[in-house]
Structures are given as structure tokens and as C-alpha cells.
Amino acid sequence: MTKPTEGAPPLRAWTPHADLDGVLHRWLVGLHALLGDNLVGAYLHGSLAVGDFDQASDVDFLVVLRDDIPATDIGPVHELHRELCRLPGPWAQNLEGSYAPAFALRRLTTEPRDPPGEPRPDGLREPGMWRPGPYAYPFWFVSEDEAPVRREYDNCQMVRWVLREKGVRLTGPPAAELVDPVSGEDLRREAAQVLLGNLERLTPELSWFRSAYGQASGVLICARALGTLETGEVRSKRSAVAFARARLEPRWADLVAAAFAERARSAAGPEADRRPDPRAVAETLAFGRWAAERAAQVR
Template sequence: MDGPTSFPELNGILASYVEGARRVLGPNFVGAYLTGSFALGDADAGSDVDFLIVVRELLGEEQAQDVQTMHREVYDRPSHWAKHLEGSYFPADLLRRPDPARTPVPYFDHGSRDLQFSDHDNTLVVRWVTREHGLALAGPPPRELIDPVNPDDLRAEVRTILNQWGRALLGESEDTSRGWAWTPDGLDNDWLQPLVVLLMTRMLQTLDTGAVYSKKAAVAWAERHAPEWAPLLGRAWAKHADQFTRYQRPADPQDLALTRDFIRFALNHPLALMPDA
């Protein structure tokens, strides 16, 4: 494989992006890393491209504008992958260890041309994946930048997120921090419904193992630990490769009902109910 991924077009986009980040950041640049599905090894054409750019200091106003201009130049290229970049510009001292306050950092949402401040990547999950499996596009190995993540702390974070997301999707809370999609009405979407099934399966696997795995690996885990849900999970995984074509479609009614049942199953699973260590 000639490049960090098995997709030559994506490798070209990543090379251009890292070169652009180096140019606009200058001495503030520390390193660039692939995280998410590409780091975990089961990425496909339906994966977004999760990245972290590590910087010495938080971006100032002028440098943030330069980063946005550079990001837009890459985004506007005639490439599928250029439209599916998602990542944060993370100060090295903040990335090194857990940040219970989840301080927002400069972030490009999936498919966005606009820089914003978000705590999206300021999690133990992102730290664990980047440290243990992150692909260095430039800079030192990620293990030199991130301290080990305590497995029980990782479980506690995932348990909290599982409950927050699950309750919101069932209409049992008024948490709207994840936006319109993460509501009972938003779940009726042929992109989100299978994604929720896969994400919550990954969460249960993390609660079981104290580690983070890909969506594909989580489906295999569930086939062993919750075989009654295997058909739903299989259909969800089958939709992953072309998930970006499904935003405007309603969910399959039968799978939507099953997904609500699966959310209840996940929320009431013994792993999700265990007290944090």
C-alpha cells in the first residue's frame, strides 16, 4: 500500500492537506494524524476521514482564518474524499491528558467548510484511538503526545454518552446538544438509523473490553454476545459503504422500530448499568 490508506485519491488529498497545514501553521505545527475508522483498520468508501492536527498553541484569529482558507481550498477540489474530512486542531498540552471540562477546540465538522469551536474530539475515545492506533501523517508517534487512557475512565465516558444519546433518541430527555438528528423524529433517517445501531454496538463492546474497535469489529462482537440482534446489525453494516447517499431517505419502518428496541436493549444492558469504578 503506497500511502496511509488503500485509497490513492485520499492519500493525495491527505498529502495536500498536511502540506497546507504545515505552511499556514509554521512553527505552531506539531503533527498530523489519522484517527477514527482509518486508524482502526476497517474504513471503506462510506467512512469519513477523521484527523487531528496537533499544534503548540491554540490557533489565534489570524491563523484560524488561514487554516479555514486552506481547508476550503482542499474541500473545493473535485474529489469525493475532500468533502468528507472531519477533525480538530488540538493544542498539544490539552491533548496530552484527560480534560474533564471538554474544552472546545477549533474543529471542522464532517462535510463542512467552516471552522468552529467544538468539544467533539476532546474525548477519551479519540485520545485512546489516536494513541493506540493513530496513523502519523507527519510529526512524532502519537504515543509520545498522549498519555495512556485508563480503561475504567474510558468505560465511564462511554457509559455516560450511551445514556445521553439513547435517552435523547427515545425522547426520554431534552438533550439537544447533538442537534436535530439525535431526536426521535431525527432517527427516522436511512443514514442515522443504521449508524445509531453500529455506534451503540461499539459502545457496548468498549464497556465489555475497555478498548475501542471499529464498527465492523463491533458487529462481529455482537454476533457472539447478542446474536438475537445479528440480522439488524447485518443490515446496518450493509448500508455503511454508501451511507452518504442516504441522508434524504426515511428509515425502513421495520428497522426503525427494531432500532428503538435495540436502544432500550443497550441502555438496559448490564454493561451499561454497571457503576463506574
């Protein structure tokens, strides 16, 4: 049986940003008051764990629950996040992640597939997901102040690996006590799924290509997945650039390096929503197809 947390922790330097730590502490106090003994732990993953976190990054979190929250009782979680989004500064708006029951987090499994009383129709596919669904248990997913929705987005091997190996513990036991080991082969298999799943939707109308920032992010997603295919580990954006320079042909290495620079430029400037260069879109499409061919060889 998982052991619940014993009380909200004091304010600590969990991240390189004191104002973000303040938001996280307000959130943790709210979680303890709201969830009580149902709260097992709260953790950060994503770029705050693997590196390259900046003000354009999402603050990716995962809250572990003793028991799942039924749809009839999820409203207070929404209200907590709405209150946080009223705080000054950008950090609360970047807070994004999942509330996962401990039994469904420990390892990736297809059973149970659906929450009790919340069956999903066969053939359902979530926006942005690389695998057909429904596949695995959906966690409650929260982004900004939007209402929580059931999503499989964080029910994946990459999130589990980052949580266990590099995650930032905010409250609760070490993540290694809650998540079984994830092998390099597990990660390679999932990286191949990501690349092949992207291939199915790679068209000039893909949402990535609505902005230069999105186009650059799409390139980095592919580069990081390629790095995982080779190393069996989850790579940061910066390490994906180093991997591309060392292992990919110059055409793709230059595209990845340019994407890293574009992401930083777009995020820091007032032109974050400007349209991408059509040549960059064409190169991104070609890179995605080439990466998918690599993935098909190792799946």
C-alpha cells in the same frame, strides 16, 4: 515542550487510496506553510485507524498545535479547507477533525475548561454530545468547508486511545509521545456515558432517523459502545457485528448485522437519503434503551 515538525513530508501511502493520499499531502503542505513552528503533528484516527474504512467514511484527523489558535486568527485554516474542497473527488469533502493544542490533548481534564478570552456559558451542550457541557477544553473543529467551530467532540478518551494505539501518523512525533495512556476503565466509563447520553435524546424525531443510513449508523454506534464496555477497547464497525453475534441475544445481533449491511448499501447506492423502515426505527429505539440499561449497570 513539544517539538514541532521540521517540514512537510513527501507523498506516502498513508491510506489504501492513492487519490486520498494526494489530498492529504496537499493538506499537509498547506498546514506547514500556514502554521510553521506551531504545527506539532498531524494524525488520522477513526475508521482509517481501527478498520472498516470505505468511501462513505469520514477521514477523521487531529492536528496537534504547540499553541492554540485564537479566534481572531482561525480564518486561514478555514480558507485552507475551502481550497481543498474544490479538489475533484469526494475525499476532501470527507475530511473532518480537530486542531488541538498539545497541553489540552495530553490527557482529559476539566481545567482549563475554556480558551482564553472565549468563555462559554454554563449549561451549554453541543449538538450530538453525550455529556453535559461545557466540560473540557474545546478544540477547533472543521468539517468539509464549513467555518471552524469550538467543539469538545474530539476531546475524549476514545479519540486519545485510537490516536495512541492505532493512529496513522502523517507528520510529527509518534502520538504516544503526545498522549498519555488511556486505560480500559477510562474507555468503559466513556462508553457508558455515550449510551446513557443517547438515551436522553432517543425519540423518533432524532436526526439518526431521517435516513436509513442514519438509522443504521445509530445502531452501530450503540453496538460499538457495548463492545467497548466489555473489552475496554475501541471497536471497528465490523468487529462490533462480530461482538453482537457472539455476545448479544439474537434479536439485537440480527439488528446490528442488518445495520452494517444497510450502511454499506446506502453509502454505495443512489438512495442514501431514503427514509428508514419504521420497524427498523422501533427496533433501534428499543436497542438504544436496552444498551443504556446495560451501561447504567457498569457506570
